[in-house]
Amino acid sequence: xxxxxxxxxxxxxxxxxxxxxxxxxxxxxHAIMGPNGAGKSSLASVLAGxxxxxxxxxxVIFEGxxxxxxxxxxxxxxxxxxxxxxxxxxxxxxxxxxxxxALGEIRAYRNLPALDAKEFLQLSREKxxxxxxxxxxxxxxxxEGFSGGEKKRNEIFQLAMxxxxxxxxxxxxxxxxxxxxxxxxxxxxxxxxxKNAFIIITHYQRLLEYIVPDFxxxxxxxxxxxxxxxxxxxxxEEKGYDWLKExxxxxx
Amino acid sequence: xANDNEIIDNIANKEYEFGFxxxxxxxxxxxxxxxxxxxxxxxxxxxxxxxxxxxLKGLQSFGKQKLPEWQNFELPAIDFQKISYYAAPKSxxxxxxxxxxxPELLATFExxxxxxxxxxxxxxxxxDVVFDSVSVATTYKExxxxxxxxxxxxxxxxxxxxxxxxxxxxxxxxxxxNIFAALNAAAFSDGSFVYIPKGVRCPMELSTYFRINTExxxxxxxxxxIADEGSYVSYLEGCTAPMRDENQLHAAxxxxxxxxxxxxxxxxxxxxxxxxxxxxxxxxxxxTKRGICKGANSKISWTQVETGSxxxxxxxxxxxxxxxxxxxxxxxxxxxxxxxADTGTKMYHIGKNSRSRIISKGISAGxxxxxxxxxxxxxxxADDARNxxxxxxxxxxxxxxxxxxxxxESKNNTAMVEHEATTSKIGEDQIFYxxxxxxxxxxxxxxxxxxxxxxxxNQLPMEFAVxxxxxxxxxxxxxxx
Ligand SMILES: Nc1ncnc2c1ncn2[C@@H]1O[C@H](COP(=O)(O)OP(=O)(O)OP(=O)(O)O)[C@@H](O)[C@H]1O
Ligand SMILES: [Mg+2]
Numbered sequence: 001x002x003x004x005x006x007x008x009x010x011x012x013x014x015x016x017x018x019x020x021x022x023x024x025x026x027x028x029x030h031a032i033m034g035p036n037g038a039g040k041s042s043l044a045s046v047l048a049g050x051x052x053x054x055x056x057x058x059x060v061i062f063e064g065x066x067x068x069x070x071x072x073x074x075x076x077x078x079x080x081x082x083x084x085x086x087x088x089x090x091x092x093x094x095x096x097x098x099x100x101x102a103l104g105e106i107r108a109y110r111n112l113p114a115l116d117a118k119e120f121l122q123l124s125r126e127k128x129x130x131x132x133x134x135x136x137x138x139x140x141x142x143x144e145g146f147s148g149g150e151k152k153r154n155e156i157f158q159l160a161m162x163x164x165x166x167x168x169x170x171x172x173x174x175x176x177x178x179x180x181x182x183x184x185x186x187x188x189x190x191x192x193x194x195k196n197a198f199i200i201i202t203h204y205q206r207l208l209e210y211i212v213p214d215f216x217x218x219x220x221x222x223x224x225x226x227x228x229x230x231x232x233x234x235x236x237e238e239k240g241y242d243w244l245k246e247x248x249x250x251x252x
Numbered sequence: 253x254a255n256d257n258e259i260i261d262n263i264a265n266k267e268y269e270f271g272f273x274x275x276x277x278x279x280x281x282x283x284x285x286x287x288x289x290x291x292x293x294x295x296x297x298x299x300x301x302x303x304x305x306x307x308l309k310g311l312q313s314f315g316k317q318k319l320p321e322w323q324n325f326e327l328p329a330i331d332f333q334k335i336s337y338y339a340a341p342k343s344x345x346x347x348x349x350x351x352x353x354x355p356e357l358l359a360t361f362e363x364x365x366x367x368x369x370x371x372x373x374x375x376x377x378x379x380d381v382v383f384d385s386v387s388v389a390t391t392y393k394e395x396x397x398x399x400x401x402x403x404x405x406x407x408x409x410x411x412x413x414x415x416x417x418x419x420x421x422x423x424x425x426x427x428x429x430n431i432f433a434a435l436n437a438a439a440f441s442d443g444s445f446v447y448i449p450k451g452v453r454c455p456m457e458l459s460t461y462f463r464i465n466t467e468x469x470x471x472x473x474x475x476x477x478i479a480d481e482g483s484y485v486s487y488l489e490g491c492t493a494p495m496r497d498e499n500q501l502h503a504a505x506x507x508x509x510x511x512x513x514x515x516x517x518x519x520x521x522x523x524x525x526x527x528x529x530x531x532x533x534x535x536x537x538x539x540t541k542r543g544i545c546k547g548a549n550s551k552i553s554w555t556q557v558e559t560g561s562x563x564x565x566x567x568x569x570x571x572x573x574x575x576x577x578x579x580x581x582x583x584x585x586x587x588x589x590x591x592x593a594d595t596g597t598k599m600y601h602i603g604k605n606s607r608s609r610i611i612s613k614g615i616s617a618g619x620x621x622x623x624x625x626x627x628x629x630x631x632x633x634a635d636d637a638r639n640x641x642x643x644x645x646x647x648x649x650x651x652x653x654x655x656x657x658x659x660x661e662s663k664n665n666t667a668m669v670e671h672e673a674t675t676s677k678i679g680e681d682q683i684f685y686x687x688x689x690x691x692x693x694x695x696x697x698x699x700x701x702x703x704x705x706x707x708x709x710n711q712l713p714m715e716f717a718v719x720x721x722x723x724x725x726x727x728x729x730x731x732x733x
Pocket of ligand 1 (some may be wrong): 011012014016032035036037038039040041042043053
């Protein structure tokens, strides 16, 4: 589904990604861990097409197409979804109208007929239930005045509504209370299928107990320096990142 | 980086959608403002002596007034002697139905999407179209007549209901009020007149579309709306104008009178030619709008969506004379390129327990300048008067400006006046967030703008709210990534 080869990217003239390789197949869940400032959110931003990141080398192939050629909205319509580390507030734009617009654009791109009001509401109710999203938040302005946890849960609600093939969750777990973490994980697990894939960026092994990943990668200094299975997360929890940093500098 | 600047440049390059000129023979008065011109206009309209005299008083006032100097923008020099003060389509026939109307004129309206057609009629809109100066078509008149509602051109009101016109014209905006009001009093061309009898609730939105067409003709509309005791009316004024190189002056006057327990809702969607991206051309929109809540428990509500004109300069105001009266002002003003909007309201609290509410939303893009200027005045007898003012500015890019000038004068210490103000920017982050959900930048800006202006748009009658939303989107279109 996603093939990242030798990806180099910079922001404001600063090199952040320095030759990153990653392959994600349909049906897989990949966890990405790594110290603060390693470039995890940057990777998510590059995949989503944020303008201020400049790709200087490498390629990204998404479902056989050159992802880097597409503008952000086309990537979204092709099925790339980013659950933001810091979701943005948009005053006055109701959550539900925003989603209706978004879904409409995505469906139009895929030559699917627009949902009528009734179908849309039905879908929305169904997905609210699936990810246990508070109905009161559905009609409020998009993220405006939402608590940190509510914003994160709204990202997952949107994910459920838009049904992307590749979802990138950037620290969706941080800011969630214990119950919310369980609920969000449950939601993601229900959304997992043979056809879609997840990249889950997290600092905590705890999340990976709920959403069990097929692979765990360590991103350090703009590169994936170690990959393994879920046991790697446990090891990291125990040892931290220093042993990897030493190894890394030894190889340079 | 397709950032704000690029978005703004795209907006700036967006051409005025309604820039076309209708080729119809016009009857134009020689340029210049003097007693002869005024007599010419009055004679053309077969006006009674008292109205001619009132016009001449207006001309005198005009001679004594100077152009204002308190504004925070440079007022271009206006040569009042170069303007022609009267223009009317030459075919002066009255029409009973639309198919008698000049097809080119109809085509013009079609392009503008003016709802003079069956669809809108079905939606319950009675339209009194003012094409330049003379109204050429009126619909729904019969139905309104049954209820005793008078909705006609100002000229017709002068002929048919002189006692009402005589009693109220200039009673809210005197001819000596300001230089543009004086100019209007002297040279007003035509306009609309509404009278709602006691206890009648007008069953439909009354609507007028103004349009400026002839080169170098000033447009001086005069609107007078009287809501008698216990009546209700909602009135919408919408306007667009074709593209012109030379600046055109528009100095309209609107007077509203609400008697006891009456309510008037006046909504404006203003989309006149704003000039090109270098600020060349465009309408000067200097309007005096004022209403008086004369009787107790009456209410006047102004709603405006201002997206056009090179310079917009207007302060729809309410004199809250009766006890327990309410005045409201809801405004969205958009400026882009080199547009200037200096707008706001004045609320004069005279009656006890009078209330006012002001919601102003300014949006500036390009090098647009947007000023809110408001006055809340509480008189010594206005016990327990209340005002709430919310004044927000939204900036797109960093070459535009927003300014607020709130003035409060209170002579009564039982009054409560609240003022809130915010300034925000449409961020790249917001646009990217929406992009990431499959929404292109153009739609994203439209969503954000409409969200921002929602509180005001919600005040508009349903079908016009939709139009206004579209207009806002069109106006600020251009973020194609
Ligand atoms: N706009 C920018 N200008 C300059 N530096 C930037 C910019 N955006 C990101 N960076 C830098 O890029 C590096 C990687 O940041 P990124 O947000 O990708 O880290 P991260 O791995 O997600 O960290 P965290 O775990 O703290 O979320 C950091 O050093 C950060 O300061
Ligand atoms: Mg991060």
